[in-house]
Amino acid sequence: MIDAKRFKDEIETLLDQLYDSQCDNIEAAAKAIKECIEKQGVVHVFGSGHSVGLGIDIKNRVGALVPIHIMEMSDFVTKGGVPVEVFMDKKDIFERKQGVASRLYELYDIKPQDVFIVISNSGINGIVIDIADLAKKNGHKVIIITSMKHTLAEGPRHPSGKKLYEFGDIVIDNCGPHGDALLETEGVAKVCSVSSICNNCIAQAMAARVIELLKEDGFELPVLNGDKAHDEALIKKYEGRA
Amino acid sequence: MDIKKQYFDLIKGKIEEAYENQSSVLRCIAQMFGSCMEKQGVVQLFGVRHGEEFVNELNYRAGGIAPFHALRLKDLVLNEMIDQKDIDDDSIYNDVSVADKFAKFYDLDDRDMYCLVSFYGNEPLLIELAKRAKEKGQKVVGVVNKKSYDACGGTLLEYCDAWLDMGAQEPDIALKLGDTKIGQISSTVSNVMAQMITAELYKYFIDQGKEAPVLLSANVKGADVHNNSLTDPYGRRVR
Numbered sequence: 001m002i003d004a005k006r007f008k009d010e011i012e013t014l015l016d017q018l019y020d021s022q023c024d025n026i027e028a029a030a031k032a033i034k035e036c037i038e039k040q041g042v043v044h045v046f047g048s049g050h051s052v053g054l055g056i057d058i059k060n061r062v063g064a065l066v067p068i069h070i071m072e073m074s075d076f077v078t079k080g081g082v083p084v085e086v087f088m089d090k091k092d093i094f095e096r097k098q099g100v101a102s103r104l105y106e107l108y109d110i111k112p113q114d115v116f117i118v119i120s121n122s123g124i125n126g127i128v129i130d131i132a133d134l135a136k137k138n139g140h141k142v143i144i145i146t147s148m149k150h151t152l153a154e155g156p157r158h159p160s161g162k163k164l165y166e167f168g169d170i171v172i173d174n175c176g177p178h179g180d181a182l183l184e185t186e187g188v189a190k191v192c193s194v195s196s197i198c199n200n201c202i203a204q205a206m207a208a209r210v211i212e213l214l215k216e217d218g219f220e221l222p223v224l225n226g227d228k229a230h231d232e233a234l235i236k237k238y239e240g241r242a
Numbered sequence: 243m244d245i246k247k248q249y250f251d252l253i254k255g256k257i258e259e260a261y262e263n264q265s266s267v268l269r270c271i272a273q274m275f276g277s278c279m280e281k282q283g284v285v286q287l288f289g290v291r292h293g294e295e296f297v298n299e300l301n302y303r304a305g306g307i308a309p310f311h312a313l314r315l316k317d318l319v320l321n322e323m324i325d326q327k328d329i330d331d332d333s334i335y336n337d338v339s340v341a342d343k344f345a346k347f348y349d350l351d352d353r354d355m356y357c358l359v360s361f362y363g364n365e366p367l368l369i370e371l372a373k374r375a376k377e378k379g380q381k382v383v384g385v386v387n388k389k390s391y392d393a394c395g396g397t398l399l400e401y402c403d404a405w406l407d408m409g410a411q412e413p414d415i416a417l418k419l420g421d422t423k424i425g426q427i428s429s430t431v432s433n434v435m436a437q438m439i440t441a442e443l444y445k446y447f448i449d450q451g452k453e454a455p456v457l458l459s460a461n462v463k464g465a466d467v468h469n470n471s472l473t474d475p476y477g478r479r480v481r
């Protein structure tokens with residue numbers, strides 16, 4: 001039977017699997033981000049569709065790191081000159097397009113020491129792969145968050161024949177199932193997606209570890225603490241970058 | 243203990259707490275949503291700041307139920323009805339006229355109901371949406387962080403037929419390293435509650451002897467055709 005209790009039980013089991021299997025990868029990502037921040041770098045986060053939630057969750061709140069920059073899909077329209085009709089076209093889905101990512105990439109002030117986090121559950125769509133590819137070609141460290149079960153079950157959509165995880169220096173598997181929905185039903189479709197929950201836990205655990213590592217190094221913490229003067233000064237420091 | 247492990251343990255504890263304290267409300271909300279959808283209504287979602295994460299968790303989601311629709315400030319920016327800077331500095335949440343812009347831009351219907359999400363539950367635009375829905379006799383569900391709501395004198399819940407608590411502290415601090423505050427839990431717990439609602443909503447359809455309109459991940463072969471068959475009958479009212 002499908003109900004709230006079954007989801008609760010299964011998501012808790014999945015979170016245990018996620019921590020046990022990905023702890024070392026999250027640690028490696030946290031170390032890469034720590035090094036980036038200590039060199040005054042910024043972490044650029046890109047995810048299309050629901051994957052954008054990871055970036056939102058670790059930004060703009062008390063206890064959050066400031067040098068995080070979300071590359072927003074909507075920037076294609078508001079800053080990148082893509083017509084809104086093209087962006088919203090439901091027949092030719094924008095996130096699947098190849099060869100347009102550089103229009104987004106070039107909008108931002110990206111420095112050599114910056115790190116990228118690229119998130120996609122399926123890891124097969126054009127824009128996420130192109131962004132990861134661009135970042136890698138420009139010498140940046142790339143952290144990928146994806147569902148290995150999903151990405152390995154689907155054929156590639158990108159002309160390179162590659163999937164997103166193949167562009168990662170560090171790959172974190174969010175451990176979600178193919179198709180993202182967790183609970184088997186009696187019908188064909190499964191219900192209740194898990195990627196946003198798993199991605200948030202990865203991001204929060206990673207951010208907490210980054211702050212711990214920075215603190216161990218005695219680095220002045222770029223973390224919002226709710227004090228207006230402190231927070232405004234910090235935001236000003238990264239203005240135009242994050 | 244490893245701080246990463248501390249976060250995972252904390253979240254699991256909060257998920258247990260949410261289920262123990264709120265499972266009957268979650269079920270009741272799922273029934274309200276189901277009853278609205280059975281009458282061809284759509285559940286209109288609006289989230290303030292990080293509340294958008296909860297909205298994303300129910301709206302056009304893989305393994306989710308189809309008749310939800312998100313009211314998004316970003317849609318108004320893309321269509322040049324509001325300025326991006328008003329979102330950036332949060333002043334947009336004080337502007338009740340945005341409710342008119344939503345009404346103009348989207349195909350809203352009297353059969354719809356509302357689910358409004360805000361950590362504080364006190365923003366004028368949010369209250370305006372709740373008030374307008376109540377005036378039309380539409381049902382309203384709220385999602386707030388109750389400790390923060392109480393601390394800042396929120397009023398959203400006065401308009402709500404049912405509500406959920408994100409269960410975080412005020413402010414939402416997950417962990418501490420000495421005197422350094424780190425991380426948050428409210429959105430992750432809210433996302434779990436959104437999926438619990440999805441599970442109960444699925445059960446509602448099955449218990450009524452009906453087929454549940456479950457969406458597939460758009461990144462699974464054949465999903466577009468299936469998903470369009472569920473959303474096309476609603477025209478512009480969903481997606």
